[in-house]
Amino acid sequence: MAAPLRVLACGDAEGRLEALFGRVRAIQDKSGRFDMLLCVGNFFGSTSDTEWTEYRTGAKxxxxxxxxxxxxxxxxxxxxxxxxxxxxxxxxxxxxxxxxFSSTSGLQIAYLSGTESQDEPAPAYSFSSKDVTELKTSLLSTPNFKGVDILLTSPWPRDVGNFANSPGKIDTKKCGSTLISDLAASLKPRYHFAALEKAYYERLPYRNHTVLQETPQHVSRFIALADVGNTSKKKYLYAFSIVPMSLMDPAELVKQPQDVTENPYRKSRKEAQKTKALVCAEEEPACQFFFDLNKHQGKKRPSDGKERGNSQPKQAKNPSQPTGPCWFCLASPEVEKHLVVSIGTHCYLALAKGGLLPDHVLILPIGHYQSVVDLSPEVMEEVTKYKSALKEFFRSKGKRYVLFERNYRSQHLQLQSTGRSHSAHR
Structure with a gap:
């Protein structure tokens, strides 16, 4: 394998060039030479002229x-x-x-300057949907395109926090650009850097393929960087080594880390809301002999996540990481894939090993959730769809649908489902 390149990435410099380059010099004196520095966000600020003149004229x-x-x-x-x-x-x-930008070493860096604009043509400091479409087309039309090594943008991608570790005070459903989300989903960067929010956030790596339905692909890592010299000492420089994708062994390239998550951009919020409304409209009242997971004290689970008497929405937990091998994490080598029946975006259906009845199946989240109460709205929505489909299937066989949650000597949620004949209840 080729020798890795050593790269530094930086957040908003905002004209503080002495502070930035002084820090880079210190890093190189201690750790050796780096090949390049990539700056996202505001390189110049309102007080840039004094420091910048020295670099522009060659004095520094x-x-x-x-x-x-x-x-x-x-x-x-x-x-x-x-x-x-x-x-x-x-x-x-x-x-x-x-x-x-393609370096002499083969590293491929896609970039998009400015902030999102609805105008066509966009102002000189913005980009439009046309800019994003043209950038995507230029790369996706390349034969055997697999993705880019690095993507540089100034704004964050909208919804990047879906299925991931918390970005702190940043609300990823409100900040950032939906156009950049679309760009990142299409270009599949191994690293994506952004800034502008004056915050450091290193998201868990996410998949660029659907498990067992698509050929395995490399993972993507999103890193947002803070502003240079910030008083809160938030991280604004990120150092990493990378071998260009074109020079890597294919098997090595697609290795999946233990903490990989679902792709945050795979399903838009509008599509999710539309699907959820359709499912709720079609689902009939439950008739079960076990606790109905769609019920909450005799009422349907509130769709906005709010409990009665509490104005604060319930915060769904993100998938946790198993402390050891897990039989039910779909990406785990421990899972018995020959038992898998169906795979969705967030959940999958599998036959029970040593089932209570021949038609005993499990509804399982792809991510590592311990209980139904921990599920995010997107995962719960897909659980509901699977429950509805199984209920209809057992009804067509003249059986009642039985569902219960089992969590015994396992940290992974298991929804046990089976059908029982009407006579069995008499």
Whole structure:
């Protein structure tokens, strides 16, 4: 395998070039030379002129080959004389409005400058849906396209926090860009860097394929970086090593880490709400001899996640990580895949090993959840769909649908389902 490249990524510099490059020098003195520095967010700020003049005139030189994104507001557009990209100073290069940069080593870096705009054409400091479509088309039309090594954007992708570890105070359902979510879903970057929120967030890696339905693909890692020199000491520089995808062994490239999650962009919120409304409209009242998991003290589970007498929405937990081998995590080598019947986006259906009856099946979340009460709304929605389908199946066989949750000597939720003939209840 080729020698890995050593790369640094940086959040909003906001004109604090001395602080940034001073920190880079210290890192290189301690850890050796890095190949490049990638800057996302605001490279220039409102007080950039004094420090920038020294670099622009050559009085000072960046200690590393530095690549930056373009303006995010009208005030800093003046620092970028050529929208297609250009050298701003020695060792400092503006990549351009959008495109793909391929290094001599084969590393492929896709980039999109600016913030999202609804206008066509977009202002000089923004991008539009047309920009995203053209960037996607230029790459997806490449024969045997598998993804890019790195994606650089200034805004976060909308919904990046779905199925993942908490991003802190940042609400990923409100911040960021839906266009960037679409771009990331299509380009499948191994690393995606963003900024602008003055926060550090390293998301758990996520899949770019559906387990057992698609050929395994590499995982993606999203990292948001804080602003240079922030007083809260949030991380603004990220160091990593990477071998270009084109030079990697295919089996090594698609290895899945233990903490991998579902793809946060696979299903839009609008589609989820539409599906949920359809399921709720079609589902009949339950008639079971065990506790109905769709009931809450005789009432249907509130669709907005709020409990009676409590104005705060219930916070669904993210999938946890098993403390050891788990028989029911779909990505685990312990799972007996020959028993799998159906796989959805968040859940799957499997035959019970040593079932109580011949038609004993399990509804299981793909992610590692311990109990129904821990499920996120998206996972619960798919559990409901599976329950509805099984209920209809057993009814067609002249049986009643029996469902119960089992959690014994296991940390993975198991919804046990089977059918019993009407005569068995008399």
């Amino acid at each position: 030189k960046a200690p590393i080959q530095t690549f930056v994104l373009g303006a995010n507001d009208q005030e800093t557009v003046r620092y970028f004389p050529d929208v297609s990209g250009c050298e701003l100073a020695e060792n400092i290069t503006y990549l351009g409005r959008r495109g793909v």
